Amino acid sequence: MRARASQGRLPHALPYQGSKRAIAGRILRHFPHDVGCLIEPFCGSAAVSVAAAARGFADRFWLNDVNAPLMNLWEDILERPVELGAEYEELWRSQQFDPREFFDQVRDEFNTTHEPRLLLYLLARIVKGSVRYSANGKFNQSPDNRRCGMRPVMMRDNSHPPRAVRDVREHVPARCGARPDLAGLGRI
Numbered sequence: 001m002r003a004r005a006s007q008g009r010l011p012h013a014l015p016y017q018g019s020k021r022a023i024a025g026r027i028l029r030h031f032p033h034d035v036g037c038l039i040e041p042f043c044g045s046a047a048v049s050v051a052a053a054a055r056g057f058a059d060r061f062w063l064n065d066v067n068a069p070l071m072n073l074w075e076d077i078l079e080r081p082v083e084l085g086a087e088y089e090e091l092w093r094s095q096q097f098d099p100r101e102f103f104d105q106v107r108d109e110f111n112t113t114h115e116p117r118l119l120l121y122l123l124a125r126i127v128k129g130s131v132r133y134s135a136n137g138k139f140n141q142s143p144d145n146r147r148c149g150m151r152p153v154m155m156r157d158n159s160h161p162p163r164a165v166r167d168v169r170e171h172v173p174a175r176c177g178a179r180p181d182l183a184g185l186g187r188i
């Protein structure tokens, strides 16, 4: 059975440059309504899948992005949102004494461990969610020093997920991937 979630304010699990959230409604006007599996090959924040889930436009969803740590973060958003929200809150509170120094520590740790909670914190702190990696694959974006990142209560509301993200989870548990070649596969 298809999801029929509220189409009001859509959830926004993570800040991400290039998010299609603002134009998802316009994109979906051109979308067929009888889709079995919606594959979002360059999903980032998965704005189109989230919006499609809210409208019940597909039976199943497959989120894909070449960024493997991002897909591990998506698995946590879908599978353990409560724990992830608590982990984010702990990081957010720990930064208060010296946010810049703390950001650098988290970035170093992320570049070693690729832990999802660390990526969520980094995405919340960088300018406009603009992910940047060095040539040797290290996350090297700087923080937005004017802001301290989304407040935990807001992050929890967003990634705890309201209806549409939950619908994605219910329809495709663990169907997340990091395949750089998926865009070329067409229907699967």
Ligand SMILES: C[S@@+](CC[C@H](N)C(=O)[O-])C[C@H]1O[C@@H](n2cnc3c(N)ncnc32)[C@H](O)[C@@H]1O
Binding pocket: 016, 017, 018, 019, 020, 021, 041, 042, 043, 044, 045, 046, 047, 048, 064, 065, 066, 067, 179, 180, 181, 182, 183
């Ligand atoms: C502009 S962002 C997409 C934003 C997304 N539409 C949203 O609403 O958040 C582009 C994404 O494509 C991913 N990407 C780039 N090359 C890719 C490839 N060959 N296969 C899969 N994902 C790729 C990047 O990691 C990035 O997350």
